[in-house]
Amino acid sequence: MKYNGKTYLANEINDQIKAAGGTATLTEVLGERFIACGLKEGVVTIEGTPGNALGAYLDGAKIVVKGNGQDAVGDTMNEGKIVIHGSVGDTLGYAMRGGKIFVRDNVCYRAGVHIKEYGEKVPLIVIGGKAGCFLGEYMAGGIIIVLNKDNAPDPIADYTGVGMYGGKILVRAESLDTVLPEQIKCRRMEKGELSAFTPYIKEYSAEFGMDESALVSGTFYLLEPDSNNPYKRLYTNN
Amino acid sequence: MIDFNVAPFEVVRDYDKCVNCRVCERQCANEVHHYEEGFGKMISDSTKCVDCQRCVCLCPTKALKIVPNRNSFRPNANWQQKYLTEIYKQAESGGVLLSSMGNPEPFPVYFDKILINASQVTNPSIDPLREPMETRVFLGAKPQTIQRNAEGKIETKLPPRLKLSMPVMFSAMSYGSISYNAHAALARAAEKLGIYYNTGEGGLHKDFYKYSANTIVQVASGRFGVHKDYLEDGAAIEIKIGQGAKPGIGGHLPGAKIVGDVSKTRMIPEGSDAVSPAPHHDIYSIEDLRQLVYSIKEATEYKKPVIVKIAAVHNVAAIASGIARSGADIIAIDGFRGGTGAAPTRIRDNVGIPIELALGSVDQRLREENIRDNVSLVVAGSIRCSADVVKAICLGADAVYIGSASLVAMGCHLCRTCNYGKCNWGIATQRPDLVKRLNPDIAAERLINMLTGWNHEIQEMMGGMGINSIEALRGNRLMLRGVGLNERELAVLGIKHAGEV
Numbered sequence: 001m002k003y004n005g006k007t008y009l010a011n012e013i014n015d016q017i018k019a020a021g022g023t024a025t026l027t028e029v030l031g032e033r034f035i036a037c038g039l040k041e042g043v044v045t046i047e048g049t050p051g052n053a054l055g056a057y058l059d060g061a062k063i064v065v066k067g068n069g070q071d072a073v074g075d076t077m078n079e080g081k082i083v084i085h086g087s088v089g090d091t092l093g094y095a096m097r098g099g100k101i102f103v104r105d106n107v108c109y110r111a112g113v114h115i116k117e118y119g120e121k122v123p124l125i126v127i128g129g130k131a132g133c134f135l136g137e138y139m140a141g142g143i144i145i146v147l148n149k150d151n152a153p154d155p156i157a158d159y160t161g162v163g164m165y166g167g168k169i170l171v172r173a174e175s176l177d178t179v180l181p182e183q184i185k186c187r188r189m190e191k192g193e194l195s196a197f198t199p200y201i202k203e204y205s206a207e208f209g210m211d212e213s214a215l216v217s218g219t220f221y222l223l224e225p226d227s228n229n230p231y232k233r234l235y236t237n238n
Numbered sequence: 239m240i241d242f243n244v245a246p247f248e249v250v251r252d253y254d255k256c257v258n259c260r261v262c263e264r265q266c267a268n269e270v271h272h273y274e275e276g277f278g279k280m281i282s283d284s285t286k287c288v289d290c291q292r293c294v295c296l297c298p299t300k301a302l303k304i305v306p307n308r309n310s311f312r313p314n315a316n317w318q319q320k321y322l323t324e325i326y327k328q329a330e331s332g333g334v335l336l337s338s339m340g341n342p343e344p345f346p347v348y349f350d351k352i353l354i355n356a357s358q359v360t361n362p363s364i365d366p367l368r369e370p371m372e373t374r375v376f377l378g379a380k381p382q383t384i385q386r387n388a389e390g391k392i393e394t395k396l397p398p399r400l401k402l403s404m405p406v407m408f409s410a411m412s413y414g415s416i417s418y419n420a421h422a423a424l425a426r427a428a429e430k431l432g433i434y435y436n437t438g439e440g441g442l443h444k445d446f447y448k449y450s451a452n453t454i455v456q457v458a459s460g461r462f463g464v465h466k467d468y469l470e471d472g473a474a475i476e477i478k479i480g481q482g483a484k485p486g487i488g489g490h491l492p493g494a495k496i497v498g499d500v501s502k503t504r505m506i507p508e509g510s511d512a513v514s515p516a517p518h519h520d521i522y523s524i525e526d527l528r529q530l531v532y533s534i535k536e537a538t539e540y541k542k543p544v545i546v547k548i549a550a551v552h553n554v555a556a557i558a559s560g561i562a563r564s565g566a567d568i569i570a571i572d573g574f575r576g577g578t579g580a581a582p583t584r585i586r587d588n589v590g591i592p593i594e595l596a597l598g599s600v601d602q603r604l605r606e607e608n609i610r611d612n613v614s615l616v617v618a619g620s621i622r623c624s625a626d627v628v629k630a631i632c633l634g635a636d637a638v639y640i641g642s643a644s645l646v647a648m649g650c651h652l653c654r655t656c657n658y659g660k661c662n663w664g665i666a667t668q669r670p671d672l673v674k675r676l677n678p679d680i681a682a683e684r685l686i687n688m689l690t691g692w693n694h695e696i697q698e699m700m701g702g703m704g705i706n707s708i709e710a711l712r713g714n715r716l717m718l719r720g721v722g723l724n725e726r727e728l729a730v731l732g733i734k735h736a737g738e739v
Contacts, residue, residue, distance in 0.1 A: 011535075011536060011539075011540065014536060033529065033532070033533075034532060034533055034536040037533055037536035037537045038466045038469075038536070038537030038538070040466070052529055053529055053532075053533040053536075056533040056536070056537065057464075057465070057466050057469065057533070057534075057537040059465065059466040071520075072520050072529065072533075075520060075530075075533060076457075076461050076464055076465075078465040078466060090520075091519060091520045094461075094519065094520045095460070095461035095464070097461075097465065097505060110519055110520075113519045113520075114459075114460060114461065114513075114515065114519070116462075116505065116506055117506075117507070118501075118502075118505040118506055118507060121505070134519075137519065138513060138515050138519075140506060140510065140512075140513070141506070141507070141510075163513070163515070165510065165511055165513060166506075166507070166510055228493065228507075228509065228510040228511060229492070229493045229509075229510070229511050230511060230513070231490045231492070231511055231513070234333060234334055234490075235333050235334050235335075235336040235582075235657075236327050236328060236330075236331040236332075236333030236334065236335055236336060237336055237655070237657055237658060238324060238327060238335040238336055238337050238583045
């Protein structure tokens, strides 16, 4: 199904996507919000720029954006895959608990805030370029990888991992000068340690038709919290 | 190190009555009582007592009583004993003081300064035992206009609504803060009564999906346990922005409580803390809130009303006005006396405003702006009896939430130590040996009994006023009079003083 979203409200678009079994190509998309909210199956291909809350509560479907995304892409996403052929705005994957998000280029503030994992459900965010401030804030689980494909000097920004109490953030960089919060342990990954994560980098490269060899080479830093009980010592029973 | 603290309570045992049966010892998770072989009698360590009254209730010979400790510091109207003991605790630990349940401090309780009207001679009262009396309430947006088609048939599509048999619901209390059995009791009672209970921010246990028609599911900043099936399983979805006991701050469920099914239901690993950040980091404005409201509506195909819950704070009327324009169907407002499983003492006792004043100003503001019918208003924190319900409705509420009152019905004695995780009544604990003390069938029956009684009382009060439908009571401020309130207080509440015509 082809669809020109230009003159419609999001719920009409979503009704039509569902009527088509979840698989649709939307063209000339210009800021329509809530596209594919909670969608369980199918592949939605979007040409243009979808509006905020694209794929919120996504539950198994795949979304491919041939362009940039805006704010709150994949908010509270549970399962499925979102692929952005460009950059996205703020709060990417807020409180996500499963599924995968691949952003070819950069993400703005507060990506991966409070993502969490449970059992086999481990959310994954792969960012091809750089990330803005507050990446992985309150992060409770899951994996965020910043590939820094253009080898920028500062691929992550201030307050990365602030309040983080679970999960892993990987950053590809020659050196990491960003000032990190006290409770974050940051170390250069050893040779061979990356192998557990290379399937995700390969998946990113495959989605965007890139050469993976450049992306898996170089230095990676691993950011982890020092405790999953950050507030244990904060309180006194009264 | 010297322990500067003194026990707040004294355990008094009448040894003439005590038969050394050791029930008190087995019942106390705080380990106050033990049998001393050498003395051949029961000994109590008052320093550990929280005054939950469990041992008192279960003592077969009624040999026990718990009284305030007669040992006291030198009386001082300014430096009350509690301030000294709190300083001792902090001087020892360096910690933030943590308390539970609602604000116990002696701020005015406005419900106790409001009186209800009754008919005499000119407008006959109604006997609810003989005449129909409507306490059913629908919550949600009300359409402003009616559209008809060419044949004159009504075409207006009603927004999704909640139908309540009486204007009371159980407030949000998460599985984790309260026990499995407590949740089971609330769910069963809600189903039987035709009202709703609220999951709080802890996800919904698989066993309780069968009560979905009477379940409100909550989405808070941590988004614990939130996924599409969870949203679809609620009769309504509540976005929690704030809570009366701790406005402006988030919540931390300690890792020690994230065990077994709590971990599974919240979808976070065992032993990990569950942190609900203070704000939703995707909501910085009414426009952002609107976006979350509509993303939820999109995900649930516009079939469920969305509630936005806020704490009663100084500018609550302006905030409510924004929420009423955000697409939300219901606004829930929680007053500063609302309960909690744990909150910093200073926040609980010093932040927020009374629900009576918040409700009075919100209802008046929404009416002035002609947006009152965009939303229903549900108020909480704290509603203690049916008269509080009637007064809240007269002040403009559509319904109320009760949390503490429902726990009390199940056996809670408001000892305010939920944060210890050792609730002897099996309510605010995850310890299996304690949880099984609460029989969910009996607890559900007690909840049903309490609200059945309240409903009769509400009908009696309505009948006394000559009103036979709760709709006619809503915002009916002429049915209220204040006693001992100043002009500002009366103006905010929107009521007259007793004696004024």
